[in-house]
Amino acid sequence: MSQVSIYMMLLIAVLTVSGYVYNRSSALTKFKQARAAAGGKLVMSAWHSQASYHGYFTAWIVALSTFAVFIIGLFIGGSGTGFNALWLGAIIITALAVIIFTGRQVSGKFRARTYVERFIKGLLIGLSVIAVLTTLGIIASLLFESLRFFKEVPFMDFLFGLQWSPQTAMRADQVGQSGSFGAIPVFAGTFLIMLVAMTIAGPIGLMIAIYLTEYASSGVRKWVKPAIEILAGVPTVVYGFFALLTFAPFVRGFAESLGFSVPTQSALAAGVVMGVMIIPFVSSLSSDVINAVPQTLRDGSAALGATKSETMKQVVFTAALPGIIGAFMLAISRAIGETMIVYMAAGKAANLTGNPFEAVTTVTVQIVALLTGDSDFDSPKTLVAFALGLVLFVITLLLNVVALTVVRRYRAKY
Amino acid sequence: MTETTLTSEAALKRLKKRRGKEWRFRLWGRASIAFALAALAWLLFSIVGTGYTAFQQHFMRMDFQLTESVLAPDGTRDPEILRGANYRKIVQTTLYEQFPEVTGRKDKQELFALVSASGATNYLRQLVYKNPDLIGKTVTVTVPASDQIDQLLKGYIKRDTPESRRKVSNQQIVWADILKERGVIKKKFNRILFMNPDSRDPELAGIAGAAVGSLMILVVAFVLAFPIGVGSAIYLDEFAPKNKFTDFIEININNLAAVPSIVFGLLGLAVFLNFMGMPRSLPIVGGMVLALRVFPTITIATRSAMQGVSPSIVDGALSLGASHTQAVFQQKLPLAAPGILTGSIIGMAQALGETAPLLMIGMVAFVTEVPNSITEPATALPVQIFLWSDSAERAWAERTSAAIIVLLVVLITMNGFAIWLRNRLETRR
Numbered sequence: 001m002s003q004v005s006i007y008m009m010l011l012i013a014v015l016t017v018s019g020y021v022y023n024r025s026s027a028l029t030k031f032k033q034a035r036a037a038a039g040g041k042l043v044m045s046a047w048h049s050q051a052s053y054h055g056y057f058t059a060w061i062v063a064l065s066t067f068a069v070f071i072i073g074l075f076i077g078g079s080g081t082g083f084n085a086l087w088l089g090a091i092i093i094t095a096l097a098v099i100i101f102t103g104r105q106v107s108g109k110f111r112a113r114t115y116v117e118r119f120i121k122g123l124l125i126g127l128s129v130i131a132v133l134t135t136l137g138i139i140a141s142l143l144f145e146s147l148r149f150f151k152e153v154p155f156m157d158f159l160f161g162l163q164w165s166p167q168t169a170m171r172a173d174q175v176g177q178s179g180s181f182g183a184i185p186v187f188a189g190t191f192l193i194m195l196v197a198m199t200i201a202g203p204i205g206l207m208i209a210i211y212l213t214e215y216a217s218s219g220v221r222k223w224v225k226p227a228i229e230i231l232a233g234v235p236t237v238v239y240g241f242f243a244l245l246t247f248a249p250f251v252r253g254f255a256e257s258l259g260f261s262v263p264t265q266s267a268l269a270a271g272v273v274m275g276v277m278i279i280p281f282v283s284s285l286s287s288d289v290i291n292a293v294p295q296t297l298r299d300g301s302a303a304l305g306a307t308k309s310e311t312m313k314q315v316v317f318t319a320a321l322p323g324i325i326g327a328f329m330l331a332i333s334r335a336i337g338e339t340m341i342v343y344m345a346a347g348k349a350a351n352l353t354g355n356p357f358e359a360v361t362t363v364t365v366q367i368v369a370l371l372t373g374d375s376d377f378d379s380p381k382t383l384v385a386f387a388l389g390l391v392l393f394v395i396t397l398l399l400n401v402v403a404l405t406v407v408r409r410y411r412a413k414y
Numbered sequence: 415m416t417e418t419t420l421t422s423e424a425a426l427k428r429l430k431k432r433r434g435k436e437w438r439f440r441l442w443g444r445a446s447i448a449f450a451l452a453a454l455a456w457l458l459f460s461i462v463g464t465g466y467t468a469f470q471q472h473f474m475r476m477d478f479q480l481t482e483s484v485l486a487p488d489g490t491r492d493p494e495i496l497r498g499a500n501y502r503k504i505v506q507t508t509l510y511e512q513f514p515e516v517t518g519r520k521d522k523q524e525l526f527a528l529v530s531a532s533g534a535t536n537y538l539r540q541l542v543y544k545n546p547d548l549i550g551k552t553v554t555v556t557v558p559a560s561d562q563i564d565q566l567l568k569g570y571i572k573r574d575t576p577e578s579r580r581k582v583s584n585q586q587i588v589w590a591d592i593l594k595e596r597g598v599i600k601k602k603f604n605r606i607l608f609m610n611p612d613s614r615d616p617e618l619a620g621i622a623g624a625a626v627g628s629l630m631i632l633v634v635a636f637v638l639a640f641p642i643g644v645g646s647a648i649y650l651d652e653f654a655p656k657n658k659f660t661d662f663i664e665i666n667i668n669n670l671a672a673v674p675s676i677v678f679g680l681l682g683l684a685v686f687l688n689f690m691g692m693p694r695s696l697p698i699v700g701g702m703v704l705a706l707r708v709f710p711t712i713t714i715a716t717r718s719a720m721q722g723v724s725p726s727i728v729d730g731a732l733s734l735g736a737s738h739t740q741a742v743f744q745q746k747l748p749l750a751a752p753g754i755l756t757g758s759i760i761g762m763a764q765a766l767g768e769t770a771p772l773l774m775i776g777m778v779a780f781v782t783e784v785p786n787s788i789t790e791p792a793t794a795l796p797v798q799i800f801l802w803s804d805s806a807e808r809a810w811a812e813r814t815s816a817a818i819i820v821l822l823v824v825l826i827t828m829n830g831f832a833i834w835l836r837n838r839l840e841t842r843r
Contacts, residue, residue: 113737117737117738117739120739120743121649121653121739123645124645124646124648124649124653125649125653126645127641127642127645127646127649128645128646128649128650128654128663129663130642130646130709131642131646131663131666131667131670131709131710131713132662132663132666134666134670134681134706135666135669135670137681137685138673138677138678138680138681141680141681141684141685141689142677142680142681142684144684145684203446204446204449204450205446207442207443207445207446208443208446208447208450210443211440211443211444211446211447212447215440215443224447224451226830226833227451227454228447228450228451228454229829229833230454230826230829231450231453231454233763233767233825233826233829234457234767234822234825235766235767235768235769235796235821235825236767236769236770237767237769237796237797237799237800237803238457238461238767238799238818238821238822239457240800240803241461241799241803241814241815241818242457242460242461244803245460245464245803245811246456246460276450276453276457279450279453280450283450307432307433307435307436308436308439309435309436309439309440310432310435310436312439313439330672333672333674334672334674336674337673337674337675337676337677338674339674339675339676339769339770340769340770340800343770344800344803364674364676364770367676367680367774368676368770368773368774371680371683371773371774372773372774372776372778385680386680386684389676389677389680392674392676392677393673393674393677396672396673396674396677397669397673400668400669400672400673401665401669404665404668404669404672
C-alpha cells in the first residue's frame with residue numbers, strides 16, 4: 001500500500017467526520033429556526049430523528065461514496081502528481097456534493113434514524129456473513145487444490161496407501177517413479193500421538209475438574225484455576241521448544257537407564273507435552289459440564305448415604321457423561337490439529353508403528369514440511385499438503401460439530 | 415446399644431473400605447492438580463533457567479585507533495570507500511595490542527576469535543560512516559565478545575572438558591581470563607537482544623524485528639477481527655431472525671473457533687498468496703489470516719457478555735421510547751463492554767502466540783531489518799523462537815529461551831489483565 005492511499009484513507013475519515021459535524025449542526029439550526037417560528041413551543045420530539053442521526057446519515061453516505069471513489073482510483077491504478085490530484089479532487093468533490101445534498105434533506109419529516117438503523121443492520125449482516133465466507137473459503141481452497149492432487153494420484157492410493165515418501169517425487173530425473181503418497185503411516189502417527197496426549201490429559205483434566213468443582217475450597221480454587229489456565233495460555237511453540245530441549249532428552253535418558261534405546265524425537269515426548277497442553281482445555285470444559293448437573297441429584301445421592309466420591313462416580317459422572325464425551329471430542333480435535341509441538345518434537349520420518357518410543361510423523365507436521373520453503377505449486381508434493389489439510393479439516397469438523405451438538409443438547413436437558 | 419445391620423462388623427468393615435475409597439479419590443484429585451502445576455513449574459523453570467543469563471552479555475571495551483592509512487589511504491572521505499574500508503584490520507590491531515607477545519598466524523586467528531568479528535567491524539563502520547571526522551583519532555567503544563567467549567565466561571562451556579571436545583581452546587581461555595581481569599571484558603545488560611533484528615551470529619541476534627513484526631500483525635488482526643467479531647455477535651444476538659440461515663452462521667462461528675490453526679494458514683496460502691497474488695511474509699497478510707483465526711473467539715466472548723446484561727435494561731430503554739438499535743447500542747453494549755474487552759484481549763493473546771498459520775504464509779524468511787511498514791517482509795516473535803530453536807548451539811538455546819521469556823511475560827500480562835478484569839466485573843455484578 002502506497003503512502004498516497006494511506007493519506008487518502010485519512011482524508012476520507014476526516015471528510016466523514018466533518019460530514020457528521022456539519023449536518024448535525026445544520027439539523028440543530030433548522031430545529032431552532034422551526035422553534036422560533038412556532039413561538040418557542042416546538043419540542044425536539046416533533047422531529048422524527050434527533051440531530052445526531054442526520055449527522056450519522058450524512059457520515060455513512062460520505063464514507064461509502066468517497067470510499068467507492070477511492071477504490072475506483074485504486075483499480076484504475078494511475079500514478080504521478082496529476083493523477084493523484086485528480087483522484088484527491090474527485091474524493092473531495094464527491095464528499096462536498098453528498099454533504100450539501102443530504103444537508104438539504106434535513107427536516108422534521110426526514111427519517112434519518114430509520115435509514116441509519118437499516119444501514120447498521122445491513123453492516124452487521126455483512127460482518128456475520130464473513131464467518132460463512134471463511135468456512136466456504138477454507139472448503140473451496142482445500143477442495144480445489146486437493147482435486148488437482150487427486151488427478152495425479154488416485155484417491156484410494158492416498159487414503160489407504162502404506163508407503164509415505166513424498167519428497168522423492170520432487171526429483172525431475174525420476175521419470176516413471178512418482179513417489180508414494182500413501183497416507184496411512186501419517187494418519188497412524190497422528191492417532192498414536194493423540195492417544196498418548198489423551199491418556200495424559202483425559203484422566204488428569206477430568207480429575208482436576210472434579211476436584212476443583214466438588215472438593216476444593218474457594219481459596220484453593222482461586223489460586224489453582226488461574227495457574228492451570230496459564231498452561232492454556234502458553235504458546236504451542238514454547239511447548240515445542242520445551243519438548244525439544246528438555247523433555248525429549250529426559251525421556252531418552254530415562255528409557256536408556258531402563259535399557260531401551262530411544263531416538264530423541266519420539267511419539268511419547270511429543271504426546272506427553274501435548275497432553276499437558278490440553279489438560280486445561282479438558283478441565284475447563286468438563287467443569288462447565290459438571291457444574292451444569294443439578295444440585296438436587298447430588299443432594300439425593302447424599303441423602304441415600306453415598307459418600308462424595310460415590311456420588312461423583314455413580315451419579316454426577318453418569319449424568320454428565322454426554323457432556324464429558326463432548327469435551328473429550330473437542331480435546332481430541334485440538335490434539336489432532338496441533339502443529340508446533342509435533343513439528344519440533346515428533347519427527348518428520350513416516351513410520352508405521354504402534355510403539356510410542358519411536359519417531360512418528362503427523363498430518364500437521366507433513367503439511368508444514370511440504371509447504372515451507374520454496375514450493376512449486378503444481379507438483380503433487382505440495383498439492384498433497386492440501387489433501388492432508390482437507391482430511392484434517394473434515395475430521396476436526398465432524399468432531400467439533402458432533403461435540404458441540406452433544407454439549408448443547410446436554411445443557412438443554414438440565 | 416443393640417447391634418443393628420448398620421453397626422455389624424461387616425457393615426463397619428464396608429464403611430472403612432468406602433472411606434478409604436473416598437480418601438483415595440480425593441488423593442487422585444490432588445495428585446492431578448499437583449501434576450499439572452508441576453508440569454507448569456518444570457516448563458517455566460527450564461525456560462527461565464536457560465534463558466535468564468541471556469539478559470546479560472559479555473562486551474569488550476577497547477581503544478580502537480582509527481588509522482587513516484588503513485581506512486582511507488587516499489585521504490578521501492567518500493562514503494562508498496568508507497563503507498568498504500578494512501575495519502577488520504583495525505579490530506585485529508587493537509586486539510593484538512592487548513597481547514604483544516602473540517605472533518604466530520594461527521595464534522593471531524585464535525585471538526581474533528575472542529571478539530564478535532562482524533559485530534565489532536559493523537559497529538566501527540557505522541561510527542565512521544556517521545562521523546568521518548573520527549578518522550585518525552582513537553575511540554573507546556564497547557563491542558560484543560564472540561558467543562563462544564560469552565558462553566565460556568557464563569560457565570556454560572565447561573573448562574574441564576578436554577580441549578578437543580570444546581569450541582574454545584585452552585589458549586583462548588587464558589586470554590579471556592586475562593582480559594576479564596584487565597577489565598576489558600565486562601558483563602553488561604544485553605541491549606542487543608532488545609534492539610537488534612535477527613542475525614546469523616547469536617551474539618548479535620535480537621528480537622526487535624520480530625517484536626515489531628508481531629505488533630504490526632496484532633494491530634492488523636485487531637482492526638479486522640474486532641469489528642467482525644463484535645458485529646456478528648450483535649447481529650446474532652439481537653437482530654437475526656430465528657431461521658436456518660442464522661443457525662448456520664452460528665454453527666459456523668462455533669466451529670471456526672475449533673478449527674486447527676494450520677487450516678487457516680492453508681486458507682491464507684491458497685487465497686491470499688496464490689489466488690490474490692500477495693507476496694509472502696508480509697505482516698498485513700499475517701494479520702489478515704490471524705484475524706480470521708481469532709474473530710470467532712471475540713464473537714463468542716461478546717455474545718456471552720451481552721447475554722449477561724440484564725434484559726430489564728433493554729426493556730427500560732424500549733419503554734422510554736428508544737428504538738431497538740438505540741437500546742442495544744446505547745444501553746446494552748456499554749454494559750457488555752468490559753466483557754467484550756476481556757474476550758478481545760484473550761483473542762489477541764491467542765493471535766500473538768500463533769506460529770503455524772504464519773509458517774504457512776511464508777513468514778519464515780530470514781529478515782535482518784526491523785520492518786518499517788506492514789507491507790515489508792517481517793517475522794513474528796513465535797516464528798523467531800521457532801527459527802532460533804532449530805540451531806543446536808548453546809548460545810542459540812539461551813537466546814531462544816530469553817525470547818520465550820519476553821513472549822511469556824507479554825502474554826501473561828495480557829491474560830492476567832483479562833482475568834483481573836473479569837473477576838472485578840464478576841464481583842461487581
